[in-house]
Amino acid sequence: MPTNAWSPLANITTSSAVSSVVFSNINQTCRDLILVINASGTSASRYGFEVLLNGDTTQTNYSRVRLAYEGSLYSDTASATIIPVMSPEQGSYTVHVMDYSATDKHKPMLLRGNVTGVTSSNYVYLDLSSGRWANTAAVTSLTISEIGGASSIASGSSFALYGVKS
Amino acid sequence: MGVYKLSASGGLKTGRTLYTSMLAGNEVFNPSSIDLITTNVLSSTQGIVTFDLSSLAATYKHLQFRIVGRTNTNGGAERMRIRINNEAVAEPRHSLGGDGANPYSGNGSLGTDSSIISDRLTGGSAASGEFAPFIVDILDAFSTTKYKTIRTLTGNATAYSGEKSVSLQSLLYTDLQAIGTMSFSSGNTGWNQQAFVAGSRFSLYGIRG
Numbered sequence: 001m002p003t004n005a006w007s008p009l010a011n012i013t014t015s016s017a018v019s020s021v022v023f024s025n026i027n028q029t030c031r032d033l034i035l036v037i038n039a040s041g042t043s044a045s046r047y048g049f050e051v052l053l054n055g056d057t058t059q060t061n062y063s064r065v066r067l068a069y070e071g072s073l074y075s076d077t078a079s080a081t082i083i084p085v086m087s088p089e090q091g092s093y094t095v096h097v098m099d100y101s102a103t104d105k106h107k108p109m110l111l112r113g114n115v116t117g118v119t120s121s122n123y124v125y126l127d128l129s130s131g132r133w134a135n136t137a138a139v140t141s142l143t144i145s146e147i148g149g150a151s152s153i154a155s156g157s158s159f160a161l162y163g164v165k166s
Numbered sequence: 167m168g169v170y171k172l173s174a175s176g177g178l179k180t181g182r183t184l185y186t187s188m189l190a191g192n193e194v195f196n197p198s199s200i201d202l203i204t205t206n207v208l209s210s211t212q213g214i215v216t217f218d219l220s221s222l223a224a225t226y227k228h229l230q231f232r233i234v235g236r237t238n239t240n241g242g243a244e245r246m247r248i249r250i251n252n253e254a255v256a257e258p259r260h261s262l263g264g265d266g267a268n269p270y271s272g273n274g275s276l277g278t279d280s281s282i283i284s285d286r287l288t289g290g291s292a293a294s295g296e297f298a299p300f301i302v303d304i305l306d307a308f309s310t311t312k313y314k315t316i317r318t319l320t321g322n323a324t325a326y327s328g329e330k331s332v333s334l335q336s337l338l339y340t341d342l343q344a345i346g347t348m349s350f351s352s353g354n355t356g357w358n359q360q361a362f363v364a365g366s367r368f369s370l371y372g373i374r375g
Contacts, residue, residue, distance in 0.1 A: 002201035002225075005371050031205070031369065032232060063323040065330040067264030075264025077323075077330050098299040099234050104365055108234060108299035110321055110332075128264075130321020130332040136295050164232065166205040166369040 005165050006034075012159045017042050017152040020145035021159050026100070028138060030163030033097040035142060037113070039157030041086030046115070046123060047151040048083035051095060052143040053107060053133045061134050069126040082111045082131040084144070086151065087123040091115040100139035107133040198374075201226075205369040211238055213361040215368055216252075216349040223308035223344055227375025233300035234367045236288040237352045237360040242326030243286040244360050246300060248316070249349040250339050254357065257340060263333025286322045286331045287352050290363070297366070298322040307345045314339040 007030065012021050026033070041047055056062075062081035068074060084093040093113030099105050109131035117124030133139075144159065146152060169190050170182045185191055203222065206215060219229065237244040260273045288298045300320045306312050316339060321332035339345070350368065353359030 002198075002203055002372065004198035005200045005202040006198075031367075063325055063330075065264065065266040065321060065323050065332050067262070067269055067332050073269045075266055075269045075332075077266030096299065096301065098232065099297070099367065104295070105234065105297050106293075106295040108297055108321070108323070110299050110301065110319055112319065128319075128332055128334065130299070130323045130330075132296065132323035134293070134295070134325070164369075164371075165202050166232070166367070 003165060007163045007165065009161045009163045011161070014153055014155050014157045016155050019152050020143055021153060022141060022143045023161050024141040026140050026142065026161070027163055028101045029165070031099060031101060031166035032164040033100045033139070033142070034162040034164060035095040035097070036160045036162070037084055037093040037095070037144070037158070038090060039084070039086055039159065040088055040090050040154040041151040042154050043151035044088060046085050046087040046125060048085050048147050049144050049153065050081050050083050050147050051109070052081060052145060053097070053135070053139050054137060054141055055143055056133070056135065063132045063134065064129055066127060066129040068128070070124055081133070082109055082129045083147070084111065084113055085115060085125050085127065086153065087115050089115055089117065089119050089123045091125070097139060097142070103136050103138055105136060107135065107139060109133070201372045201374070203370045203372050205367065207367045208362055208364050210364050211361045213358045214349055214351045215362060216347055217368070217370055218347055219307065220346045222372055225374065226372035227306065227308070228373040229304040229307045230371040230373065231300070231302040231348070232369045232371065233302065233350070234297045235300065236292070236297045236363050236366055237290060238363050239289040239352070239360045240291055241289045242291050242324055242329035243289045243322055243331070244352045245354050246287050246320070247351050247353055247357055248302070248337070249357070251341070251343065251346050252349060258338045259335065261333055261335045263331060266330040286320070286329065288322055288324055289326065289329065292324045292326045296324050304345060304348070310342050310344055313341065314345055
C-alpha cells in the first residue's frame with residue numbers, strides 16, 4: 001500500500017540576523033532529506049553559506065561540482081561543500097541530501113537555486129551543484145553557516161526540512 | 167458539534183466520553199499527494215532495473231524516481247540510460263551541465279539503442295562509498311493525448327579525476343501511449359553495457375493529479 005512520501009521534519013524562520021541555522025537530531029526514518037531555503041543575507045554583497053553535515057567543518061571531507069551563472073555561465077569544482085549564496089535580495093534554494101540515513105554510502109547532494117537580481121544585477125546568481133560528503137555516517141544534523149564572517153543570515157529567512165521515505 | 171464515544175461498561179453517563187470535535191480523538195486523515203510506491207535496493211549486481219507502472223495510471227498523474235547509483239565499470243563513471251516501454255528508439259534530448267571546468271549544452275537523439283542518457287553514474291574505480299544521485303521526473307506519465315516529458319537532475323561529485331558532472335537533462339517520449347514500464351541500465355556507448363552494483367537504490371514516487 002502506498003505511503004505518504006514527504007514528511008515535514010522541521011521549520012526555522014529567523015527572527016533576527018544569525019550566523020548559522022542548525023537542524024539537529026534529524027529523524028532517521030526517512031531515506032532522503034530536502035531542505036528548502038528562502039533566505040537573504042545582511043551584507044550588501046553576495047556571500048556563500050556552506051551546508052555542513054553533522055557539523056563537519058573540514059572542507060576536504062566534501063567535494064563539489066557546480067554549474068553557475070552570474071553574468072556568464074561557468075563550471076567549477078572544489079574540495080568544499082555546496083554553497084547557497086545569499087544577498088540582500090531573497091534567494092531560493094532546494095538542497096537534496098540523498099540516502100542520508102544510510103551507513104554504507106558517502107552522502108550525495110544536489111542543489112538548485114537562484115537569486116533573481118531584481119533590485120541589482122550584482123545579485124544575479126543561478127546555481128546547479130552536485131556535492132558529496134565523504135563519510136558513511138548517518139546524517140543527524142544540518143548546519144547552514146556563513147563563510148568567513150562577512151555576512152549573516154537575515155531576519156525572516158526561512159529554512160524548511162522535509163524527509164522523503166523509501 | 168460534539169460527539170459521544172460509548173463504552174460497553176457502565177451506564178449511559180459513566181460509560182461515555184464527550185469530545186468537542188467530530189474527530190473523537192482520532193488523528194486527522196490527510197490523504198497525501200505524493201506517495202512512495204516502491205523502493206528497490208539492489209542486493210547484488212544487476213544490469214537492468216525495470217519498473218512496471220501500468221497499475222498506477224488510475225491514481226497518479228506524475229511520477230518521480232529518486233536514484234542513488236554506482237556501476238561496476240572499470241572507469242570512474244558511466245552513463246545512466248533509460249528506456250520507456252522497452253522501446254529501443256531514438257528520442258529528442260537536451261542537456262545543460264558542467265564538468266567542473268566548462269559548461270556544456272547539447273541536443274539530439276542518442277542513436278537507436280536507448281532513450282536518454284542521464285550523466286553520470288559513479289564507476290567502479292571511484293572511492294568506496296561513492297554513489298551518484300539522480301532525480302527523474304516523468305510528467306503526465308499516463309496521458310494518451312500528449313508526448314511525455316522526462317527530466318533529470320543529476321550529478322557526480324566524485325574524487326575520480328575527470329569524471330565530475332552536474333546536469334539537467336530532458337527527454338521527449340514522442341508517443342501517445344501511456345508509459346507502462348521504465349527501465350534503467352548503464353553504458354557509455356550502448357544499452358546494458360555495465361551493471362549497477364549492490365546498494366544502488368531506486369525509489370518510485372507517485373504524484374496525484
